[in-house]
Amino acid sequence: MTYCIGLYMNDGMVMLADTRTNAGVDNISTFRKLTVWEEPGDRVMALMTAGNLAVSQAVVNLLHEGIEFCDLSKSKECSTETLLTVPSMFQAAQLVGAAVREVYKTDGKALQAQSANFDVSMILGGQIKGRRMRLFQIYSAGNFIEATEDTPFFQIGENKYGKPILDRAFTYQTDLATAVKLSFVSMDSTLRSNMSVGMPLDMMVYKKDSIAVETRRRIEPDDQYFSSISQVWGSHLREAQASLPNPPWLNGKVS
Amino acid sequence: MTYCIGLYMNDGMVMLADTRTNAGVDNISTFRKLTVWEEPGDRVMALMTAGNLAVSQAVVNLLHEGIEFCDLSKSKECSTETLLTVPSMFQAAQLVGAAVREVYKTDGKALQAQSANFDVSMILGGQIKGRRMRLFQIYSAGNFIEATEDTPFFQIGENKYGKPILDRAFTYQTDLATAVKLSFVSMDSTLRSNMSVGMPLDMMVYKKDSIAVETRRRIEPDDQYFSSISQVWGSHLREAQASLPNPPWLNGKVS
Known part of the structure; x- marks a missing residue:
């Protein structure tokens, strides 16, 4: 499995991905799932992938090598x-979608013949100089949706364990440092509950309009800061739990 | 969908179930999923069900009407x-398993013919006078596992959103009042994230060796105590988040 989080804020973006892949619990490996494209001053983009690893890698390779791409605007120019x-993040998302469809054309039928799913989902975030910062989630059909102030985060892979904390605490107004912390708490909950999500983690922090990566970091299993977040969060939860009001209808002798 | 939690502790048990059923998002109903059998002084049992509603109801009806049951002990007596x-909670779990298999015999093939799954899972907890309090999870094959001090809770239905809080905060040593609060926090996280889990809730609290139901309660959507748990928990989480240490490697100008 996989767990990746893309957080979209007024201040910028945080992208966090685990690195575990598995073909059964007896076949576990480590692969980078976060790829960053950066030309400081011109553009920053980051792509996270979940699903079939061969499909994900083929998409990323196509994006590096370049693909024949006809944009959807009036001009319909191909290059x-x-x-x-x-030239834009919208066309970047279209390009990723086109790469997904290209891999489907090549591999889709053969995968089907082996009863394997053409299963891939992606989060693409970034900004090009002079244009808006944008965050997209791209599906296996190559279509995509965009994060907004109302729904300012995307998750792919094992998204459920880590969603409640984001639902309760994360908004478009959250600052970058807090977003980093929340992404760690969300990831920590997922790591604890699903063995097929695993360390190390890859993180990219982007400050809006900076057109340069703010922080790129691999978080190893012994990372002190990550461990401290996990511990401090655990102790806060125990305090929080202790201060919840008692059920007034539960017989006194019980509590 | 459904979300039910069974918590097993040194002090007793807490069982909490939602009531929402759905056949598509355009067909939502309310059905009780928690059934209690009580003969004060002799026995208390509670069963929670998830999965196909017709199957769940058939199992509960069979358990009320009585079924031909041959125990697995040496005697292999049928009655x-x-x-x-x-006479024991082990045989109670076997009886529920036998009821599930009986319904499978009747309905399994017809369901398959309609491409519907024979999909049911259950949590059974209780105590019979002079014997141990026990908590079981029963699968659609009629087999079952038992909660222990190491793994002192079971969840059925939509279990992922509400699991991290139980993983972090619930143990066999937790007291009953705290267990009630944790079950509410876990349920609240699930209600927020999955529309197919819904109020009202049904709760049963049992104090070990009391051989009588301690508290049985329906929690309506406007329940003041449930709302206060949700609000207080949310504000604690925001405090907890504010007091997490800042990432030392994130550039000062960002945070």
Whole structure:
């Protein structure tokens, strides 16, 4: 499995991905799922992938090599594009979608013949100089949706364990440092509950309009800061629990 | 969907179930999923069900009417039993399993013909006078597992959103009042994230060796205590989040 979080804020973006892949519990490996494209001053983009690893890697390779891409605007011009050449984040998301469809054309039938799913989902975030910062979730059909102030985060892979904390605490107004902390708490909950999500983690922090990566970091299993977040959060939860009001209808002799 | 929690402690048990059933988002109903059998001084048992509603109801009806049941002990004696007649909680779990298999015999093939799953899972908890309090999870094959001090809770239905709080805060040593609060927090997280889990809730609290139901309660959508738990928990989480240490490697200008 996989767990990736993309947080979209007024201040910028935080992207966090685990690295565990597995073909059964007896076949576990570590692969980077967060890829960053950066031309400081011109553009920053980051892509996180979940699902079939061969499909994910093929998509990322196509995006590096460039693919024949006809944009959907009036001009319908075709050219060979990469994430470093497209003129907008919308076209970047279209390009990722086109790469997904290209891999489907090549591998889809053969996967089906082996009863394997063409199963991939992605989160793409970034900003090109002079344009809006944007965050997209891209589906296996190559179509996509965009994060908004109302729904300012996307998750792919094992999303349920880590969702309640984001639902309760994360908003478009959250600052970057707090977003980093919340993404760690969300990831920590998922790591504890699903063995197929695993350390190390890859993180990218982007400050809006900076057009340069703010922080890129691999968080190893012995990372002191990550451990401290996990511990401090645990002790706060125990305090929080202790201060919840008692059920007034529960017989006194019980509590 | 459904969300039911069974908490097993040194002090007793807490069982909490939602009541929402759905056949598509355009067909939502309310059904009780927690059934209690009580003969004060003799036995208390509570069963929670998730999965196909027709299957769940058929199982509960069979348990009320009594079914031909051959126990697995040496004697292999057969008789018509209900949960009010079996001599042990182990045999109670066997009886529920037998009821599930009976319904499978009747309905399994017809469900398959309609491409519907024979999909049911249950949590059974209780105590018979002079014997141990026990908590079981029963699968659609009629087999079952038992909660222990190491793994002192079971969940059925939509279990993921509400699991991290139980993983972090609930143990076999937790007292009954705290267990009630934790079950509410876990349920609240699930209600927020999955529309197919819904109020009202049904709760049963049992104090070990009392051989009588301690508290049985329906929690309506406007329940003041449930709302206060949800609000107080939310504000504690925001405080907890504010007091997490800042990432030392994140550039000062960002945070």
